[in-house]
Amino acid sequence: MYPMIDTHTHFDAPVFDEDRVLQAQKAYSKGVRHLVLVGYLYKHFDRIYETQQALSELEPSESASSASPSTSPDTSPSYPAAHIALGLHPFYIDQHTDAHLTAMAKMLDERRPLAIGEIGLDTYTDEMKTADKFDKQKRFFNAQLDMAVKHQLPVMLHIRKAHAEALAILKAHDYDAHKLGGIAHSFSGGEQEAKAFAKLGFKLGVTGQVTNPNAKKLRRAIQVAVDSYGIECLVIETDCPDMTPVMCQTSANNQSALGMNVDNEWQGAEGYNRNVPANLPWVLKSLSELLEVDSATLAAQLWKNSCAALQTSWAYQ
DSSP, X not given: OOOEEEEEEOTTSGGGTTTHHHHHHHXXXXXXXXXEEEOOOGGGHHHHHHHHHHHHTOOTTSOHHHHOTTSOTTSOOOOOEEEXXXXXXXXXXXXXXXXXXXXXXXXXXXXXXXXXXXXXXEOOSTGGGSHHHHHHHHHHHHHHHHHHHHHTOOEEEEEESOHHHHHHHHHHSSOOHHHHOOEETTOOOOHHXXXXXXXXXXXXXXXXXXXXXTOHHHHHHHHHHHHHHOGGGEEXXXXXXXXXXXXXXXXXXXXXXXXXXXXXXXXXXXXXXXXXXGGHHHHHHHHHHHHTOOHHHHHHHHHHHHHHHHTOOOOOO
């Protein structure tokens, strides 16, 4: 077991409501010391803060037997520290309004989060490629980058099938990842895109997708980026409840839980291989094997990388 930072989760999602405390305890027992709750819809920002508050209030003296029958009642459970990123996700562009941008800017003034995200561009579906929707995505992306610069905060990028366009915006913008940090969350581009984001100063977020030997494009892109920039260009994440490592999947249905129901997200994720923060060690293990770097060395470097990307100084425990 090695100390780890889960740099991207949706642990506030309703699919965790029934067992969030247990899953947090399991994550800690597997080495997860910090996790980031990442925003995507303005209407759920309060839910993120409520989840963080609930996790922070968990008492170490709480009976472990009530959280896990396999744990001795004399053992006090521990939990990862939860942190917040606020952002308006490009895939949900239809649900975002200018009023949300204004309200988000006000929230940043009042309650400084750890980061801004997830933000970016997404043309995964034909509908998202239409000019009006893509133009709105670009406008919201730029506006949130402006907020990051104003507040000197790192950003978490969601870029899907729009890497060239996102890179063009980032290169033209004042946002400097070399100074502010930042993560290309759940990186899904090719070799050249991987090197381009790393060159700009972003860390590449590696998810459970790396555990799939058939994800050859992704695995090669990671190797090429590391060849050029070293393991210093990587961080790991679960993106739970999505991106379940292949060895943890119980269903043949690998459809993303994201957006299954915009009003009550991920309620059906149990049938879609619900991912949990305790699965993060599988990402570390697969990445270690892919890069032929021992897990201890890799874990220590990934911790440093995560702190750099998020502009923190958490002690490696």
